[in-house]
Structure formats: structure tokens, C-alpha cells
Amino acid sequence: MDSETKDYKTYLEDWANDLYSHWDSLSSHRKNEEEWHQKWNEFAHLLEENHDQDMPYACFERAKELYLLWEDAYEENERDEEIHHEEENHQDEEGHRDEVNHHGEKSRPAFNPVPIGGHTLPPLPYPYEALEPYIDRETMRLHHDKHHQTYVDGLNKAEKEMKKARSNGDFTLIAHWEREAAFHGAGHYLHTLFWNVMSPNGGGKPRGEIRKAIDSTFGGFERFKQQFTEAANKVEGSGWGVLVWAPRAHRVEILQAEKHQNLSQYDVIPLLALDVWEHSYYLKYQNDRKKYIENWWNVVNWAHVEERYREAMKVKWKPF
Structure with a gap:
């Protein structure tokens, strides 16, 4: 083996x-x-x-x-x-x-909270080579095992340091650790979503409620796909393209995120996320981010996006 x-x-x-x-x-x-x-x-x-x-x-x-x-x-x-x-x-x-x-109020079953500083790397839901030829085995291995693990470790470190600060009352470095928690935490959560919105049996077009939402907001799937592709491709530096549910607006939206946590919106729920950091495509596509994005559509797991959308839609605030 x-x-x-x-x-x-x-x-x-x-x-x-x-x-x-x-x-x-x-x-x-x-x-x-x-x-x-x-x-x-x-x-x-x-x-x-x-x-x-x-x-x-x-x-x-x-x-x-x-x-x-x-x-x-x-x-x-x-x-x-x-x-x-x-x-x-x-x-x-x-x-x-x-x-x-x-x-x-209707509540979900009580899972044990993640202990402070106790986040773990989730397993890939498929083997490393499962997304070939669109995403290669070595990229998946490094991306998941090394890069994602770094975000998990960084988040745990930040949480433990902030817990220590609460214990001893010394908040001298709190701004640093809050920034670390934001960066690594967003990286961990977005990557956890990223693995699940891809599948070796993915691709094609969405169906069900998420398709209706996309058609309503963007005027059809092709228009949505074009906007999402361009938004992801034109992220300045490293970042993400993200489809979200906006509980305040009661509709789906496309957002960019620089790094993992910058220049985006709060109070939204990510449904579909595309990593456009270079480590997600450089081994296979070099600097051709656009080609990577075009091929990525062949592995999008629309069934998972639909599942997330149905859950996310339950959260609705008074619209303004």
C-alpha cells in the first residue's frame, strides 16, 4: 500500500x-x-x-x-x-x-462543541486522484494534507493563546491573535466546504431549489456561471470566489474574498466556494487561473450545494 x-x-x-x-x-x-x-x-x-x-x-x-x-x-x-x-x-x-x-424553538441535536484549540483536519470525501484530470492527485494531496492542516494548526494556536490571555489578564497581543484566528479560521472553514462542493461525479448544471434561486437572481445559469468565473478569476492576489445565501436580502449572491477573510460580507452563509490561491492550481495550470476555473466546473457537487441551500434558507432576517 x-x-x-x-x-x-x-x-x-x-x-x-x-x-x-x-x-x-x-x-x-x-x-x-x-x-x-x-x-x-x-x-x-x-x-x-x-x-x-x-x-x-x-x-x-x-x-x-x-x-x-x-x-x-x-x-x-x-x-x-x-x-x-x-x-x-x-x-x-x-x-x-x-x-x-x-x-x-426548533433546535438541532446537541453535538459536543469543538474544544478551544481542538479543531481537526476533516478527511477528503474521495481519494486524492478522484478529481483527475481536472485537479491532479499531487495538488490535492498537498492542498489538503499540508495547506489545510496549516490553517487548522494556526486556528488552534490562536484560540489557545486567546484563552491564555483571558486567564492571565494580559491582552497585549490580542489584536495579533484575533487576526490569526480570522485568517486561519476562515481558511479552515472555507477549505472544509471546498472539499465537499466537489465530487468525481460532479459537473453539469444545478437542479432543484438552488437552480431556481440562481435563475431568479442572475437571470439563468450561464449568466451566473460567467459572473462567478470572472469574479473568481479577478480576485486580486490570493482568495476565493463564493456563492452565498444572504439571510437579510433573502437571495443568493456572489462574493469575492481576498486571502480568506478580507473584502467580503458578514451575515451570509457560504454555499459554494472556489479556492483561487495559487497552491490550489499551480502544479497543473501554472499561472493560468482562468483555465483552472473553467475545468473546475466539471467537478462541482451541485447535490451538496442544494443541500446547503435548503438548510441555509431556514435562516431569514427582516429584510432591509
């Missing part, structure tokens, strides 16, 4: 262990308990015994099966939480209406 396959195996192991801990945190999973453990054992056995070149693909398919079981339990847990809050509302006394409304 080559070193890249070993690395991917490690990432899948870490991802699956994290999913297992989330499974245990859900109250609504008992009916699938036996099936979960069976598939978990099959997945663990596959990781341990499989050493051929097809291992990454086989393991990822098993990982998807685990995720689908978790997703079913997650959705059931969400329904149970909603029912529970509704029952609490009926039992509360009339004099506590404000409190009733607060507790009656």
Missing part, C-alpha cells in the same frame, strides 16, 4: 471514529443499533484487511453507508426534540410565555 493510500485510510478512520461519537450522542438510534454495529464492524474489517489499490473506493462506499444510518438517526432525533419541546410548551404556565417561546 502506498503512502497516499495509507494517509487516506487514516483520515477515514478518524472520520469514522468521530461519527461514532456523534452516533452515541443521539438518543434516537436504538432501532438501528444492530445494523449500525454490523456495518461498523464491516467497515473496520475492510480498513484492517484491504491493502489493494481499490481500498479507498471500497472504504468510502462503506463510510457512506455508515453516514446514511447516522443521518436517519439524526433526523429522527430532530423530530423527537421538536415533539419534546412542544410538550414542554403545553406544560408551561401562562405567565412564562417568553420562556416558552425560547424553549419551543
